[in-house]
Amino acid sequence: MAGELYRKPIMFAVVATVVILIGTIVTMFYPMFTEGMHPKLENLKPYTALQLAGKDIYMREGCNNCHTQTVRPLKTEVMRYGEYSKAGEFAFDRPFLWGSKRTGPDLARIGGKYPDAWHYQHFEYPQAFFAQSNMPKYGWLKDRKLDPADIESHMKVNGFPYTAEDIGALAAKSELDALVAYMQVIGTAVKKSAPPVTAVAPEEKNPLEGDEKAHKRGEEVYKQNCEACHGDDGKGGIGPSLTDASWLNIAGDISDGRIYEIIANGTPSGMPPYANQLDKDKIWSLVSYIRHIQHKDK
């Protein structure tokens, strides 16, 4: 009699346990013993001592409450952040740090996207880069020293290889150094996706030339996307000055088409590509703005 079950608490508990365990076994326990759950990319390297210290700080400060670390295989998401996340990228993350909310942007491809200097300054004062950012300041981490003995024990628990020099070198580092080192390694086991194709001929002229308002529009775009690195009026900062001769005359006078290409595709020396973020009109308006400040300077 099924009705009996509700008079027998022990029997009831046993049946309830079995019922609860079925889904548990199929979706959680069984997969653990399949290869698909333990993938590892060939070129994925264990974290160095400094990087692991940075990851520990990332966990301590709860960065994963606002930042995800997984790019979904969706067109616009790949355009915004880079290659979609691969299963084999996370073998050394105990636990995973994919997060569940993007109050800030995804960080799965942040490694190598900006130079170190960008990160140091951004952690110090995020609003200097993005006036409307709501990220807390983390400059205080630079006043806190790392504890090499602690980090060594963490390396051991994770089974990551290290040398005595690696550990010794930590004593001179701050928590901010570690966090930046971690930022720069996130997602680097996957090759960057090829820069988007820009169909602009180097000799092409700016179609907005003569448009008096173009440089004004360009200035708006510049303030949002470029100013943080290239400074007020292109005077330079983390990135090079956009008004001095050494840049404008790299190989003779730089052409409009060449400036367009640099903005669209980025450079190997640390400038990220913007072809996915800015449409043609915005990029050309930036070219107009750069020409404008260049002439203003003279």
Add this chain to the structure above:
Amino acid sequence: MRDYQYDHQTVKGFIVSSIFWGVVGIVVGLWISIQLWKPELNIPPFFTYGRLRVVHTNGLAFGLGIGAIFGISYYIMMRLVKRPLLFPKLARFHLYLFNAAIALAALSLFAGMNQSLEYAELEWPLDIGVVILWVIFAINIFGTIIKRKEEQMYISLWYIIATVIAVAVLYIVNNLAVPAGLTKSYSVFAGVNSANVQWWYGHNAVGFVFTTPILAMFYYFLPKSTGLPIYSHRLSIIAFWSLVFAYLWTGAHHLVYTPLPDWIQTLGIVFTLFLIAPSWGSVVNGYYTVGADWNKMQTNYLTKFFIVGITFYGLQTVQGPTQAIRVVSQLIHYTDWVPGHVHMGTMGWVTMTTAASIYYIIPKIYNTDIYSIKVANTHFWLVLIGQLMFSITMWITGIQQGALWKATNADGSLKYTFMEGLAKNYPYWQLRTVAGVIFTVGMLFFIYNIYMTIRKGKALAALRA
């Protein structure tokens, strides 16, 4: 007789403690809601958003939620088995240990000791404490039920038993870790596998903390306060078994479009859709119960708490499965839609039902009536308005965020930078803080009412003595 009195002290202790931790959790919630639009309110190192958010979630899920569940489950069980707790002194120790654990948990989270597993942030020494707490709870629940004086186990007891079993399995497995010192550990699970274990846990924390014990309260206190028997015993049997069966399959809907193997995602989505049925089994059972006499909505002040509460449970369990579907997930996942969803469940269903249960219990314990039905009604309307405003603003801004992230220009380039999308959240985030304040004021009315009822009860007891 003495024993009964003793047990009530423990029940009351848990209720008062849970309200205290609830206040802490809600205040921190207001604080972080302001931090989102006013980053100057981040005060490093202890009070940045990244640390405070976990104090908010843990404070409310474990402090308010689990605390109330311990106390109210003890109360319900004693009534249903018609005898006092088998181990009253152990229950008293349970109460003290609970408060010590929650206090230490809050301090450790302020200090940044964090496993980075959502709703399982506490580091390993506290995990052990939580397991001990749970074992004590289980001993008293099972012991008392086995030694019961009433043969038939009522629905609420089924839900309490399922809660005790499931939470034990979930909590222990997801927190398995290798210690690296007293305040740090590394999960035994890595990468994709750890994601799968975490969300099997994470979603079932919702299932077996925010659902089954709350349903136990609902099935007990709704008939008690209305005097109407549960509409269908058969429906409650079907709903119970299909709910506890299906819940464990659904965690992967949190990982749609991640590198988790596709078949686990799909299975998770399918079972999530199935879960509408058992959830609505309880919703329908509740509606038809009061359907025998809808006048109760007016004549008994608690009825509306339960009926509106179960309505939000019903909405939650339709919205949730909708979100699990891939095409919806890709728009709203990672946006503010999700906190909007969660808070409908926690503020609308869990807090509403728990508060009504406490309104029922406290006067019973003190052998008196509630201090003021008017204050209770004010509490009801304020938390209802606050919660609706919270959820609706977050749904709007969530859909907007998702749409801005996806928007492209004619040439295929992205239309908005991330920052342009973020800036558009500000007015909604500010409105959400207003909503939170309204909800908090409502809760203050609740606390005042409970406090005054206790005072009244004590005064009466003094008179009688």
